Amino acid sequence: MGRAVAVIGTGQTKHGRRDDLSYPDLVREAVKKVFEDAGITPRDVDGVVYGSMPSMMEGVAYNHFYFADALRVVGKPLLRTETCGSTGQSVAHTAIHWVASGMADVILAIASEKENEGDAQATMMTILEPFLQVVIGGAPIAFSLQSREWMGYYHIDDAKAREAASIVSVDSHDGGLANPLAHIRVKLSKEDITNAPIITYPVRFYDVCPISDGACAVIFASEEKAKKICKKPAWVKGIGFRGEEYFIGDSSKAVWQSTIEASKEAYKEAGITNPLKELDVAEVYNPFSYQELMFLECLGLCPPGEAPDYVIKGTFSPGGELPCDPSGGVLCTNPIGAAGLIRVAEAALQVTGKAGEHQVEGAKLALSHAMGGAMQFNGVTILGSEL
């Protein structure tokens, strides 16, 4: 994969409804924090990568122009990368490729979203042309359809899937409570979740991510720079990314090849043969609790069709074999463009022991993941405490 690359700093805003700040101010909050965390200045940075959802979500086309000052990009090269929900993973991968290639030593990666400024669903529906694949109701129905396809394919009954999805939601919300930067911080019981109103059946209210404002910044560096600058870097062990065809019915979304292949590539690069045993923590992209079940399988963390059994026996809960989304995940914080990079930042915090109250004790190897597009893209980044 080219030269070794490390994360030498992360910065996240307080996520939530941030009407208190203009969008550039919000981006600046994350950028300021990442420089404080890494202990370097913008002068030490060779280039900047930025990404968000389609920028009409906030009403300013090419918002990286608007943010040039906040991104500290003046006098530097800038790349924009975006793949919808997986934007944050794509931004990280662009930075990693840039450093691994030897063309740069220190790259600042930033991703953000201020979803409350516009109509997030309206923007999301514009990722499809409006005459052939007209998905009524945007993301919630798209991913409910995917969940139902998965349940139907493996003959998983509604009650069992419901129980497992409720556990995912309880665990994520407990994670959100332990994470001061999370948007949704509320204690929920399984009953709260099961009795919540139907949004797009089988998905109920607490199975759905919030509409969040937030930004995330991560600084990536070459081995030489990382060792010089940072006492405890998080090393990039492997990355994988895969895209799929445009028409949603053309391939199975229950056995989701782009997730399967992206994670296989990342595991191969990282030398991981048994991800469930070898990984210590996973930040799985979970905007919908049912979708996390399908991801657990497609990421190779449990056998196909058995995610509910594994979830019900506690494998992915706090204290289980592989805790998932201790940060609260996307279920508690979803500034979409930033959500995939937040997963990377959280993985870095975990393997460097800096995750605070939601730290998984002794975590050395962490998976981060995001998906995006019309169920089209999946990206995986694995970070470790050792080079």
Add this chain to the structure above:
Amino acid sequence: MAEQKEKPRKVAAMGMVPYEMALGPTWTRFFEGFKEKKILGTKCNKCGRVLVPARPFCSRCFEPMEEWVEVAQEGTIVTWSYVNYTYFGVTPDMIPLIGATIKLDGVDCGTGMWTQIGGFDIKDFELVTKKVKVGARVRAVWRRKRQGNFRDIDYWKIIE
């Protein structure tokens, strides 16, 4: 910064852009078929797949898909969801609605174009969970007046 008395406020903004999007020859013909209550697919001469909606080229072989095939108007539900919430584009008068992806007989992909299950009282949720299942058989029900767009299929009826 000195202490500020006023609460940060917001400013209203609106962006609206109308478009004229070209359908191209393949999708034009596909929607012309709708006017005659026909569902048309195209076949790839290399891999043999028949796809609906019709495609100008095969996504896998990259070959032109020039052979037209009229396909069945019956198929099976690949997946479905019950929408009971208003969103952008979903108004209170539209819900509940049941979205679905359907694999038409003889077609090699699922089709999900404004595909809604209907023809019975879908406000009765118990009835919905009894009737609507992955694998259930459905048939297209056309609108009386068709205009050559995805709305021409009014809904898909469950075949008992």
